[in-house]
Amino acid sequence: MDDILLLEAIERYLNGDMNAAERTYFEKLRKDTPEIDQMVVEHSMFLHQMDIYSVHRNLRHSLQATHVKLLERGDVNEGGELTTKGRVVQLWNKYKRVTAIAASVGGVIALIISGLTVYFSPTVNNSQIQQLSKDIEVIKRNQQYQGTLINEVKSKIPENARLISGGSGFLIDTKGFIITNAHVLKGSGAIVVNSKGEEFNAIIVNIDLEKDLAILKIDDTEYEVLKSLPYSIRKANTELGEQVFTLGYPRNDIVYGEGYLSARTGYNSDSLTYQVQISANPGNSGGPVFNNNGEVIGILSTRQAQAEGVAFAVKSKNILRMVDELKNSDTSIEKIKLPVRSTIKGMERKQQITKLEECVFYVKAFNK
Amino acid sequence: MGYFYPPYRIKSKTVKADTNEQALLKGLANNDSKAIETIYKDNFTMVQSFILHNNGSYDDARDIFQEAMIALYEKAQSESFVLTCQIKTYVYSICRRLWLKRLQQLGRYSNQVDNLDETVPVEEDLDLHEKRNAEFAIMDRAMNSLGEPCKSLLEGYYLKKMGMQELASEFGYTNADNAKNQKYKCLMRLKKLFFSQYNIGD
Numbered sequence: 001m002d003d004i005l006l007l008e009a010i011e012r013y014l015n016g017d018m019n020a021a022e023r024t025y026f027e028k029l030r031k032d033t034p035e036i037d038q039m040v041v042e043h044s045m046f047l048h049q050m051d052i053y054s055v056h057r058n059l060r061h062s063l064q065a066t067h068v069k070l071l072e073r074g075d076v077n078e079g080g081e082l083t084t085k086g087r088v089v090q091l092w093n094k095y096k097r098v099t100a101i102a103a104s105v106g107g108v109i110a111l112i113i114s115g116l117t118v119y120f121s122p123t124v125n126n127s128q129i130q131q132l133s134k135d136i137e138v139i140k141r142n143q144q145y146q147g148t149l150i151n152e153v154k155s156k157i158p159e160n161a162r163l164i165s166g167g168s169g170f171l172i173d174t175k176g177f178i179i180t181n182a183h184v185l186k187g188s189g190a191i192v193v194n195s196k197g198e199e200f201n202a203i204i205v206n207i208d209l210e211k212d213l214a215i216l217k218i219d220d221t222e223y224e225v226l227k228s229l230p231y232s233i234r235k236a237n238t239e240l241g242e243q244v245f246t247l248g249y250p251r252n253d254i255v256y257g258e259g260y261l262s263a264r265t266g267y268n269s270d271s272l273t274y275q276v277q278i279s280a281n282p283g284n285s286g287g288p289v290f291n292n293n294g295e296v297i298g299i300l301s302t303r304q305a306q307a308e309g310v311a312f313a314v315k316s317k318n319i320l321r322m323v324d325e326l327k328n329s330d331t332s333i334e335k336i337k338l339p340v341r342s343t344i345k346g347m348e349r350k351q352q353i354t355k356l357e358e359c360v361f362y363v364k365a366f367n368k
Numbered sequence: 369m370g371y372f373y374p375p376y377r378i379k380s381k382t383v384k385a386d387t388n389e390q391a392l393l394k395g396l397a398n399n400d401s402k403a404i405e406t407i408y409k410d411n412f413t414m415v416q417s418f419i420l421h422n423n424g425s426y427d428d429a430r431d432i433f434q435e436a437m438i439a440l441y442e443k444a445q446s447e448s449f450v451l452t453c454q455i456k457t458y459v460y461s462i463c464r465r466l467w468l469k470r471l472q473q474l475g476r477y478s479n480q481v482d483n484l485d486e487t488v489p490v491e492e493d494l495d496l497h498e499k500r501n502a503e504f505a506i507m508d509r510a511m512n513s514l515g516e517p518c519k520s521l522l523e524g525y526y527l528k529k530m531g532m533q534e535l536a537s538e539f540g541y542t543n544a545d546n547a548k549n550q551k552y553k554c555l556m557r558l559k560k561l562f563f564s565q566y567n568i569g570d
Contacts, residue, residue, distance in 0.1 A: 004552045046559055047526075049566075052500065053507040054527040055399075059441055062401060063434045066408045076412045078426040 010043050156191045156199040161366040168248035168287035171359040173336045174226045176218030180286030180363050181301050182207045185214050187367035195254045195357045211318045229339035230355040234295040234316045248287030249362040266312040273312045280311040289313045294342035397444040415463045436462040439497040453488050461490045510561035518554035
């Protein structure tokens, strides 16, 4: 019990809770008894440590609380997507009054100016103004026509038609059936160009918007039917990590690109497509995605805007499905015979490309 | 250790931090939540991007930054305190140093750490900070190994500064003397635990 009293006294002494008489007595006791003196020093040090501990613990808590608060408000970001929204909301909250005032001041000024303009401007014949603007439009159109004419000298695109979109496509039957993406064919007609730059007229056989696939048929006397296609269309799914390559027309010349299959599904887990890590550009749409064995595993269709090199390809089995559906629904169309055997398996890539090149076409869609 | 600080990077600045920053630091020293929030907001993103670019995760960034905030707090608390550079520079320097050290400890040292941002020497401050940190850890361990009701009782008396009477009624002791008795026993245990570690630390 004495110890308890002693400790209490030490604490009171250290906290400055003692009155003057007590204090002098205790200080004398300290001086006379080294044990007590040592206890005071030790306890003082300990209490100091406790204080620091307490302060640090509180600081740690408030730092953590601050972090959570800032995270919620979007002032700091830990990789979540919410924060940008938070930031916009925050900016809006911050500036909404200013914005509202600015907008209303702007509105008032605009009204005054337009009122003044109407009031002071000379009255003009309305129909004349319309006539003039129509003329301008005609001139503009003529200029555009000239532009396209210059661009497409000797093109098979009909006169007065304008090119609206372009993409790639490839043969699925030696008779001249070409598959491409539905979104490539935005216009009313299309021509195809091979890697040597020769143009052929083509007709649109079928468009399947759901699968984003379209089949064209070369309808041109200049087209020489190939003996066989060097690749096959893969029926089964392809595994992750499979090395792939593509040929397409992001520019007027054929361009080669390579990559790998990075996911079994496409954008937003779309099971019709694969995700492919490959550099793809506008114009690559509709191009074939081959594996090393020379099998077509997909058709390059879209890419993710925010991510580098992330592209999506329609799975090859959709070609088979589309051709089947077509066979059953429309008997007037010539039977499409898909290539079944790849003859370029095991070849060096350069040789493979020489064989494949002539089967990949530049698809140009136009509007009359 | 001087390896990370090629001489050309150290610019000695004798300019005093501007009044706004002084006010912030004063606020921090007084545990003002507004000041803490402002400093946090202004500096966290910079530190986070540094750590993310150098093999670290979001959690690492949070840890290191909060560590630096504590070091800044300690600095702001000391009486002889003068910050001779911007808060930003100081915090960055501390974080950089702490992170490089952590990377080394984990054996994931990366060569990428070559940001050419300005840094100030913070070795001494960090040594002090580490000592404080070690003490904190010892006390924390000692506290947590006490068990209940000792832990809560001592926290109530020494950290929350509650009175003996108040504690007695909260913990259900029949009177303040019994509570005092219990507190004494607990304190002796805590001191024993603390000093056994603390002396080794020295």
